Amino acid sequence: MNxxxxxxxxxxxxxxxxxxxxESTVPWTGVRNYQARNFMRDGMRVGDGVLFYHSSCAEPGIVGIARVASTAYPDPTQFDRKSPYHxxxxxxxxxxxxxxxxxVLKKTRNLTLPELRADPELQDLVVLRKGNRLSITPVEPRHWKRILKLLDVRA
Structure with a gap:
C-alpha cells in the first residue's frame, strides 16, 4: 500500500x-504536471491512503483522510474548451x-502547515521541502502513521 x-x-x-x-468520491481533475500525472498513472493503486490537503487558502493543511478509489483514466477537462484545464x-x-x-473516509481537524513544519518527525515530508509545488506527493509510511497520530485517527 502506498x-x-x-x-x-x-x-x-x-x-x-x-x-x-x-459515495464521498470525486474525480481529481485538473492535474497539469507530468510528475503528478505519472504518480497517478504509475504509482497509485485502488485503496492507497490519501491525505486530503487544502491549499491556496487562509490556512493550508491536511483536512481529511481518503483513499484512491479508481485506477487512472483520462481527465475529461482536457477536452472541454470551457474548462480552465482545457x-x-x-x-x-x-x-x-x-x-x-x-x-474521503473522514474529515479531520485542519492539521496546518505550521504544525507540520514544527513536528521534528515530519521534517523530510515531501510537501515541506523548499520549492515543492507539486499537487500530489508521495508520503512515507512513517509520515502517514505520525500524521494519523497527530490527528488522533486510527488506521
Missing amino acids: YWLMKSEPDEVSVDDALAAP DPASKREEPRWLLVDVQ
Whole structure:
C-alpha cells in the first residue's frame, strides 16, 4: 500500500464537497504536471491512503483522510474548451492528462502547515521541502502513521 498527499483548492473541491458527493468520491481533475500525472498513472493503486490537503487558502493543511478509489483514466477537462484545464494539444485517442477518483473516509481537524513544519518527525515530508509545488506527493509510511497520530485517527 502506498500513501499520498493530494492538494486541492477548497474553492474548487473542498473536503466538504467531496463528502457531499455520491459515495464521498470525486474525480481529481485538473492535474497539469507530468510528475503528478505519472504518480497517478504509475504509482497509485485502488485503496492507497490519501491525505486530503487544502491549499491556496487562509490556512493550508491536511483536512481529511481518503483513499484512491479508481485506477487512472483520462481527465475529461482536457477536452472541454470551457474548462480552465482545457489542453488543445491533447487528443482523445492519446490523452495527455489523467485523473483518479478519491473517496474521503473522514474529515479531520485542519492539521496546518505550521504544525507540520514544527513536528521534528515530519521534517523530510515531501510537501515541506523548499520549492515543492507539486499537487500530489508521495508520503512515507512513517509520515502517514505520525500524521494519523497527530490527528488522533486510527488506521
